[in-house]
Amino acid sequence: MKTQLADFNTNLSEWFNDIVLKAELADYAPVKGCMVIRPYGYALWENIQKFMDPLIKQHGVDNAYFPLFIPISYFEKEKEHAEGFSPELAVVTVGGGKELAEKLAVRPTSEMMMYEMYKKWFGSWRDLPVRMNQWCNVVRWEKRTYLFLRTSEFLWQEGHCAHLTSEENMAEVIWAIKMYQQTYNELMGMYGIIGVKSNAEKFAGGSKTYTFESLMPNGKSLQACTSHDLGQNFSKSIDWTVQDQKGEKAMPWQNSWGFSTRSIGGLIMSHGDEKGLVLPPNIAPIQIVIVPIPNHQKALSKSQELISQLSSYRVKLDTVEGETAGAKFNKWELKGIPIRLEIGDRDVDSNTVIICRRDTGEKQTVQLPELNQIIESLLKEIQQNLFEKHKKFTQDNTFTVDNYDDFKKVMETTRGFIKAHWCENPECEAQIKTDTKATTRCLPIDAAKEEGSCVHCSQPSHHRWLFGLSY
Amino acid sequence: MKTQLADFNTNLSEWFNDIVLKAELADYAPVKGCMVIRPYGYALWENIQKFMDPLIKQHGVDNAYFPLFIPISYFEKEKEHAEGFSPELAVVTVGGGKELAEKLAVRPTSEMMMYEMYKKWFGSWRDLPVRMNQWCNVVRWEKRTYLFLRTSEFLWQEGHCAHLTSEENMAEVIWAIKMYQQTYNELMGMYGIIGVKSNAEKFAGGSKTYTFESLMPNGKSLQACTSHDLGQNFSKSIDWTVQDQKGEKAMPWQNSWGFSTRSIGGLIMSHGDEKGLVLPPNIAPIQIVIVPIPNHQKALSKSQELISQLSSYRVKLDTVEGETAGAKFNKWELKGIPIRLEIGDRDVDSNTVIICRRDTGEKQTVQLPELNQIIESLLKEIQQNLFEKHKKFTQDNTFTVDNYDDFKKVMETTRGFIKAHWCENPECEAQIKTDTKATTRCLPIDAAKEEGSCVHCSQPSHHRWLFGLSY
Numbered sequence: 001m002k003t004q005l006a007d008f009n010t011n012l013s014e015w016f017n018d019i020v021l022k023a024e025l026a027d028y029a030p031v032k033g034c035m036v037i038r039p040y041g042y043a044l045w046e047n048i049q050k051f052m053d054p055l056i057k058q059h060g061v062d063n064a065y066f067p068l069f070i071p072i073s074y075f076e077k078e079k080e081h082a083e084g085f086s087p088e089l090a091v092v093t094v095g096g097g098k099e100l101a102e103k104l105a106v107r108p109t110s111e112m113m114m115y116e117m118y119k120k121w122f123g124s125w126r127d128l129p130v131r132m133n134q135w136c137n138v139v140r141w142e143k144r145t146y147l148f149l150r151t152s153e154f155l156w157q158e159g160h161c162a163h164l165t166s167e168e169n170m171a172e173v174i175w176a177i178k179m180y181q182q183t184y185n186e187l188m189g190m191y192g193i194i195g196v197k198s199n200a201e202k203f204a205g206g207s208k209t210y211t212f213e214s215l216m217p218n219g220k221s222l223q224a225c226t227s228h229d230l231g232q233n234f235s236k237s238i239d240w241t242v243q244d245q246k247g248e249k250a251m252p253w254q255n256s257w258g259f260s261t262r263s264i265g266g267l268i269m270s271h272g273d274e275k276g277l278v279l280p281p282n283i284a285p286i287q288i289v290i291v292p293i294p295n296h297q298k299a300l301s302k303s304q305e306l307i308s309q310l311s312s313y314r315v316k317l318d319t320v321e322g323e324t325a326g327a328k329f330n331k332w333e334l335k336g337i338p339i340r341l342e343i344g345d346r347d348v349d350s351n352t353v354i355i356c357r358r359d360t361g362e363k364q365t366v367q368l369p370e371l372n373q374i375i376e377s378l379l380k381e382i383q384q385n386l387f388e389k390h391k392k393f394t395q396d397n398t399f400t401v402d403n404y405d406d407f408k409k410v411m412e413t414t415r416g417f418i419k420a421h422w423c424e425n426p427e428c429e430a431q432i433k434t435d436t437k438a439t440t441r442c443l444p445i446d447a448a449k450e451e452g453s454c455v456h457c458s459q460p461s462h463h464r465w466l467f468g469l470s471y
Numbered sequence: 472m473k474t475q476l477a478d479f480n481t482n483l484s485e486w487f488n489d490i491v492l493k494a495e496l497a498d499y500a501p502v503k504g505c506m507v508i509r510p511y512g513y514a515l516w517e518n519i520q521k522f523m524d525p526l527i528k529q530h531g532v533d534n535a536y537f538p539l540f541i542p543i544s545y546f547e548k549e550k551e552h553a554e555g556f557s558p559e560l561a562v563v564t565v566g567g568g569k570e571l572a573e574k575l576a577v578r579p580t581s582e583m584m585m586y587e588m589y590k591k592w593f594g595s596w597r598d599l600p601v602r603m604n605q606w607c608n609v610v611r612w613e614k615r616t617y618l619f620l621r622t623s624e625f626l627w628q629e630g631h632c633a634h635l636t637s638e639e640n641m642a643e644v645i646w647a648i649k650m651y652q653q654t655y656n657e658l659m660g661m662y663g664i665i666g667v668k669s670n671a672e673k674f675a676g677g678s679k680t681y682t683f684e685s686l687m688p689n690g691k692s693l694q695a696c697t698s699h700d701l702g703q704n705f706s707k708s709i710d711w712t713v714q715d716q717k718g719e720k721a722m723p724w725q726n727s728w729g730f731s732t733r734s735i736g737g738l739i740m741s742h743g744d745e746k747g748l749v750l751p752p753n754i755a756p757i758q759i760v761i762v763p764i765p766n767h768q769k770a771l772s773k774s775q776e777l778i779s780q781l782s783s784y785r786v787k788l789d790t791v792e793g794e795t796a797g798a799k800f801n802k803w804e805l806k807g808i809p810i811r812l813e814i815g816d817r818d819v820d821s822n823t824v825i826i827c828r829r830d831t832g833e834k835q836t837v838q839l840p841e842l843n844q845i846i847e848s849l850l851k852e853i854q855q856n857l858f859e860k861h862k863k864f865t866q867d868n869t870f871t872v873d874n875y876d877d878f879k880k881v882m883e884t885t886r887g888f889i890k891a892h893w894c895e896n897p898e899c900e901a902q903i904k905t906d907t908k909a910t911t912r913c914l915p916i917d918a919a920k921e922e923g924s925c926v927h928c929s930q931p932s933h934h935r936w937l938f939g940l941s942y
Contacts (some may be wrong), residue, residue: 027588029538030545031575036588039533039603046534062510063517067500068577068608068624069561074501088542091565092577096556096612105500106539106563106577117498132510137539137608141567152566153539411879
């Protein structure tokens, strides 16, 4: 393995691979395009689950588990869905030593499987709304893969709900994307823009897709999760009706929403720096590392006391032998631990400890009796600071553009988000992509109505869309 | 669906299928041999995870995630392991529309995948012990399947550890099986016997397998989880060595241990009765159901108050309209809720409520101010009662047998566990199976040394083994 990280500012993608491997977040699997999530990376996913699962349950969604294997024929029922996913399928053709009569897809997403079961189970308006979620693995065969950001197998949660009315259904589509926004903002310290995708960019088989778009340090936009209004498309394709209050047949309205391990890729990039990871305290598997100066005996005993004094936090004591203090500091900076406590024998004598912040590198000496109180507020401050920094970065790199030359110039130089008028004609969208590589990221949910003319064709437009380079 | 359950006492296997479907624990999936775990069933699995995951972490095991797909060639490295699993593999031959150069097995277990990564990551005695666990899905193609008990895809956790010494390794094998025993006893109210498997029954590729064997109401034994001492078999097969303290090459000793959704099948059978499920309070997704008598208005308001009074428990209020009180009682008895509270307007007037226990059917009227205290002790009592009942059933159906005629007679009549001398010759074991269908379940961990002669061939034997019919 390389001893140095690639440069964060000039070579983010190589820095990213380096840090994922060196911080032991994940590794390449023997199967091309797949990855192993190592304990330090998996702990991030567990903290996402701990934050999000209660929010999902409080909303009235039940967890369940649907099968990994989906008969290939199921994919042919919803045409757009089939066209979207068929090229990406991993297919099981042999089971128990025999060629299978019907080939099985390894699930790339579970719409078709779950909705067939919903149809079997729920036939009355009394059964609605139906709200289920599963935490599971899915497989989409990818040609170009990146650790966390795009892997052939990934972990996610997928929520699938059904309602009697379109209004209730849409309200839930919005609830889900806002719940994701809350997770990004509060847990992961990441800023982003919620909005609706263009038809070209929406989910295969859905009616409308809401996204959370987050700007990465290299000016590319990460589609960080999605919430789909499926309309009645899927209930029509499998002919699922329920009896409504009047005894008549009604077709349920459906939505689905997913949040995956891709989010961890965004987390790593959003806050990282030339020294390595920078983790927001709320998601950090280790919030505080205590480093007693090597061979300082009093400092070691005092550090062991501190472990119990700080037991309400996620704390690690570094007692590894044969490393210098400097090597230890570098190691924990690389791993992005929010707070490092340094303690030597002279600190013990003066009843003090040195606190070092990972996000700013600032150090301060504090009296031990004040330690818990200072840590409490410092963790909050670091969490807040990382979010504000990411928000400011995003705003500083969002450009309002009114002509195509400026559009192209931004995409060739600074990159970032562009707010520009677009006539909503897919041909313009395609041409802009060809010319600049930029795609429509979304129409922001809070975009004000504003009359203007398309940045590409000058036809009338009513909103500014968000454009950017896709990750 | 059938309206009645099959008879619990005379037709357990049909009762089992009926209750799994009717209580909405699970359903058959469109793919043969797979199942859908519905929310009520999945909540049981979540409660198992909540109980067991902290025990695993406290022991120093880290959660991680390894890929679903394993190159077929990996299975050929450990010969016994390959022979054991090859007939059960589901094989992916097509990915992204193309025939794959190397076929991929959908993991039936992750020894080979994880240990190849361990070999890559860990090369020094300083890296040991290694302790990792994953919660995931696995696939073993099965010809005859039963909901929960044997499905082609199932959920489990698999722990995989490596040590420098055989002693440390064995200590952990025992730790794991005892951790499982604790889960069965304390969470699931199930009794069972820990012991070591015979060579014929052990894990393919392992050295020794420890099992927890639990007796079901029809006298069959459920292998309810296993912990394997793998010796150095796998490190040899992949040539994994680490440098020991003296700078010399050492081969790690390894163990693996797994607990699956099969356990839920055991839970259902162990405590069930002719009315349906009976769930121990510690694992019950709903511990208390409140049933206000239909159309009693005061009772409905009082019930809503009770929800907050009982907020430290998992409580459900049944406000479904159009059902009689009797229908509601049956519905919740079927679902196995440990405690039912019945409340009518006259109960409100007298400030009382009726408490009904699911395990014994006993009812008592209690004063509302005493309710929480009574529920607190009643939940403990029910939990304890179910465990004691299952323990007594197991002991009442364990027979010490000294000749082959008695052995055969037990297996033809009452069934149950048999404690009998066996010479440990696999030919005797095979003949006993042919004659009686009984297999060695285990040599109990606490079996006293006792000189005797094999129940089949009369050769010397030093222990009584446990025999039974396999589920």
